[in-house]
Amino acid sequence: FRTTTVLTVNLExxxxxxxxxxxxxxxxxxxSF
Incomplete structure (x- = not known):
């Protein structure tokens, strides 16, 4: 659960x-124009 949360936060x-x-x-x- 923790790792998936970290991954989700990382993706966000x-x-x-x-x-x-x-x-x-x-x-x-x-x-610039």
Whole structure:
């Protein structure tokens, strides 16, 4: 149970980090023009 929870949290952190990266990239692209 513990390991699956850790894995889930790890995946969520990765997912949110990826989303944040995409947001930052979109923001940079929008404001570079």
């Amino acid at each position: 952190i990765r997912f949110f980090a990826k989303m944040q990266m995409i947001k930052d990239q979109q923001y940079k692209v929008q404001h």
